[in-house]
Amino acid sequence: MWQIFHKLGSPKWFYGIASRLMPWLLWVGVALFIAGVIWGLAFAPPERLQGNSYRIIYIHVPAAFLAQSVYVMMAVAAVVTLVWRMKLADVFVKSVAPIGALLTFLALFTGAVWGKPTWGTWWVWDARLTSMLILMLLYAGAIALGRAIQDEKSSARAVAVLVLVGVVNIPIIQYSVEWWNTLHQPSTFKLTEKPKMASEMWVPLLMAILGLYMLFGWLACLRMQTEVLVREGRTRWVKELIQQGGTR
């Protein structure tokens, strides 16, 4: 079992697997996401109270959902970095942090624009919105710290510790709407309950979430491959790969 685990850490092995996965992730992801968004924008019925402004949900929820799960994945990779010193885990953290930061920003932005007509305000310092803002600062901190430290190993460890410490924010985001009084409504989707949403509304939403997940996977692979090339530029397998034109 540990052998598979260590094989996973081999950059060369990763590069090959990623190359094979990427076309699937990209095209299935694009198809699902675009279909979900078009369904949500044009075909899903309007909401009984909000009318059409609720259609922002088809990008707001996927972005917010991904923003949190990307952070959880980064935290897992941070444990692997700290305990097993696996370089690929650090490659993952560094490559994915900007994607997570962008998704968090988009969740906040779309939430603000949605809040204006619905709640009557762009922003309010409630627990959900504030903890989401902290998530964006954590992403920004991880990016800045990773760049500030030149030495590869110290940079990997410092970023891993920061990411790991920040992971306490994730349950706070998730449960803020239940633990405290917030303006943001409680979760529509819970694992144990039926969604509090009509099915012709949540089916496209689920498609958009799955599609965005796959697109994230694609972009993560692309960025990780680049980072692997930079770090392994002097090895023979990278040289052969590039000279044989195997990077297209």
Next chain:
Amino acid sequence: MHPIRKKRLTIVLFLVVGVSVAVALTTYALRQNINLFYDPSQIAAGEAPVDVRIRAGGMVEEDSVIRDPESLMVEFKVTDFSSSVLVEYTGILPDLFAEGQGVVAMGRLNGQGRFVADQVLAKHDENYMPPEVNEALEKAANKRASESGGQLETSAGY
């Protein structure tokens, strides 16, 4: 697993547990400040300060909204189904404001227990329904309520 890795894993676990405990204690200590608003029960119990800018939130009570025909002044009761507080507000209300909907009002509590708001925000719930489905659901709920009224008596007798 290699003993060194085991040790590192232990340190990592201690780090996460330690930080979680610290954050949990802090948020517990600050819980009143983390709450965005006071609910009517807290106001009725005198937990909310008088004449300080605070937020009050809850459900707009059915049949409690009184609009002043001359001006934009509105008066309504906000309830959490155990107590309610009277709110007065002058200004434009958000689209989603309606009886039976959640609101968060910002303003001051005056000496007479009236809440004078200068901003009213609508709170949306977690249910998303198309208009027709909602009507159908309400109809079904009313029907069930009237039927179960009769059933209740029999079950009470039994």
Next chain:
Amino acid sequence: MAFDSLEAFITMGGHGPYVWSCYFVFFALSLVLIQWSRVHRRFVLRTLARGYAEPDTAGTSRASADFARVDTSDH
């Protein structure tokens, strides 16, 4: 179709500006990040290929050490 006409779809019952600005920003920024990542990848590949093509890169030359350290700091 939840809308009667194209115009109704664009205006979204008065919520059009909110909905469309969200979608615009979402797609614009996502595409910027994707394009940035692809340009960076191409840049790295070109730099590496140029490094290998140099005649004295075989063995333990300084040139190959240099291009591996090339500044690729846009993530």
